Amino acid sequence: MAEPSSVVRLSARAEDCLRTGPGTPAGRYLRQFWQPIYHSVDLKAGSAVTIRIMSEDFTLYRGETGTPHLVDAKCPHRGTRLSSGWIEGDALRCFYHGWKFDSAGACVEQPAEEDAFCHKVSIASYPLREYLGLVFAFLGTGQPPEFPLQPEFEHFDGMVEIDSYSRDCNYFQNLENALDMSHIGFVHGDNVAIFKGIGLGRALDAEESAWGVTYGFTRPDGQKRVQQFGMPNIFYLTALPTDPEVGWQESMFWWVPIDDVSHMQFSVHRVPAQGDVAARIHARRQARRTDITIRHQDLARDVLEGRVSMRDIDKSKVDLVRLQDDVAQVGQGLITDRDGERLGRADVGVIAIRRLWERELNAFAEGRPLKQWKRDATLVPRAWGLAGNPAQIGGSGTGGTKVAEVIDVRPHVEIAVQLKALHAPLDK
Numbered sequence: 262m263a264e265p266s267s268v269v270r271l272s273a274r275a276e277d278c279l280r281t282g283p284g285t286p287a288g289r290y291l292r293q294f295w296q297p298i299y300h301s302v303d304l305k306a307g308s309a310v311t312i313r314i315m316s317e318d319f320t321l322y323r324g325e326t327g328t329p330h331l332v333d334a335k336c337p338h339r340g341t342r343l344s345s346g347w348i349e350g351d352a353l354r355c356f357y358h359g360w361k362f363d364s365a366g367a368c369v370e371q372p373a374e375e376d377a378f379c380h381k382v383s384i385a386s387y388p389l390r391e392y393l394g395l396v397f398a399f400l401g402t403g404q405p406p407e408f409p410l411q412p413e414f415e416h417f418d419g420m421v422e423i424d425s426y427s428r429d430c431n432y433f434q435n436l437e438n439a440l441d442m443s444h445i446g447f448v449h450g451d452n453v454a455i456f457k458g459i460g461l462g463r464a465l466d467a468e469e470s471a472w473g474v475t476y477g478f479t480r481p482d483g484q485k486r487v488q489q490f491g492m493p494n495i496f497y498l499t500a501l502p503t504d505p506e507v508g509w510q511e512s513m514f515w516w517v518p519i520d521d522v523s524h525m526q527f528s529v530h531r532v533p534a535q536g537d538v539a540a541r542i543h544a545r546r547q548a549r550r551t552d553i554t555i556r557h558q559d560l561a562r563d564v565l566e567g568r569v570s571m572r573d574i575d576k577s578k579v580d581l582v583r584l585q586d587d588v589a590q591v592g593q594g595l596i597t598d599r600d601g602e603r604l605g606r607a608d609v610g611v612i613a614i615r616r617l618w619e620r621e622l623n624a625f626a627e628g629r630p631l632k633q634w635k636r637d638a639t640l641v642p643r644a645w646g647l648a649g650n651p652a653q654i655g656g657s658g659t660g661g662t663k664v665a666e667v668i669d670v671r672p673h674v675e676i677a678v679q680l681k682a683l684h685a686p687l688d689k
């Protein structure tokens with residue numbers, strides 16, 4: 262019997278970008294890089310959670326000393342979730358029969374065994390690092406690579422805002438959307454930064470850089486907006502304004518799969534504002550956390566399934582930019598079928614990302630050397646200014662000794678959705 266056309270026409274390597282479970286090509290490739298997996302503020306000392314990253318479950322806990330640890334999800338005795346147990350110092354004791362594991366994964370106690378065989382039992386333990394308010398993990402094998410620092414977000418006079426979200430579709434759809442500037446005039450057409458003609462195909466360019474892809478849009482007057490995609494799943498950009506005094510936001514995103522049909526966007530925003538301006542931005546951000554009472558993920562589903570029209574929503578109660586992107590990306594399907602696509606000149610960014618990914622996955626599969634991606638200080642985003650924008654962009658104000666304060670600005674309803682998605686639901 263002939264294969265369905267979708268199987269025949271889809272390149273094997275294109276399909277390989279989408280699935281990230283253990284042992285898959287993209288899963289193995291992504292695990293070569295440090296990935297954010299959680300927010301520091303969500304992990305209290307002395308508590309443990311089961312989290313799902315790239316279709317694999319882990320126990321994430323913070324010892325009583327304050328140090329975070331990441332180990333296997335299940336107890337090697339009889340397989341219950343270790344997150345239900347007790348934290349003792351930096352060790353973890355299983356809820357079921359009390360086996361105890363140190364933070365390196367060694368079994369150190371088996372209370373019911375007179376002839377303990379601890380030396381024969383261990384669990385895996387993974388390197389972690391807390392940085393910019395996020396918990397990063399190295400989930401690959403062997404020695405982790407050098408941890409990539411982002412100096413522009415470390416030292417400046419201002420705030421680093423955390424504003425991550427979860428989305429219910431394959432992570433690669435969001436990744437491709439980043440280098441798709443022509444969606445902005447339609448999906449986000451009501452944003453104050455919108456200007457006519459954005460994303461016209463011949464005004465877009467996408468060039469391979471030392472880090473990934475430099476993606477640009479040149480306005481008819483010659484002004485340029487530049488964004489930096491970092492391999493394999495990072496984006497450093499000027500994002501659409503969500504506060505009248507911030508103007509363009511300078512942001513860094515990481516798209517991390519939870520499983521093949523849901524992902525997190527871990528986001529940090531650089532707000533180099535000071536004094537009264539910073540205080541006003543901060544006050545508005547904190548008020549917004551409670552003003553937003555509708556989960557954009559739920560509302561997007563209502564829109565896509567025909568229960569609600571985008572025209573009728575209360576924009577003050579939902580994160581509008583996320584809702585708009587949800588509708589576009591989740592509307593493509595949980596894992597969109599790229600087989601029937603008709604790409605044009607305006608899709609130059611999408612094509613550039615796919616080419617890089619396919620090239621690297623091919624090299625990885627064949628054991629050839631991989632490009633060592635690295636961002637330097639020249640690979641920063643740029644955009645034309647908005648009137649009255651006090652927050653400078655392009656890494657301005659970097660340096661000095663002052664460490665920017667990390668502030669969580671996620672709406673409270675959003676935190677609940679993220680934790681539910683990340684905490685490895687039993688029914689998935």
Ligand code: FES
Nearest residue numbers: 336338339355358
């Ligand atoms: S299942 Fe963990 S100690 Fe028995």
Ligand SMILES: [Fe+2]
Nearest residue numbers: 444448449586
């Ligand atoms: Fe968007």
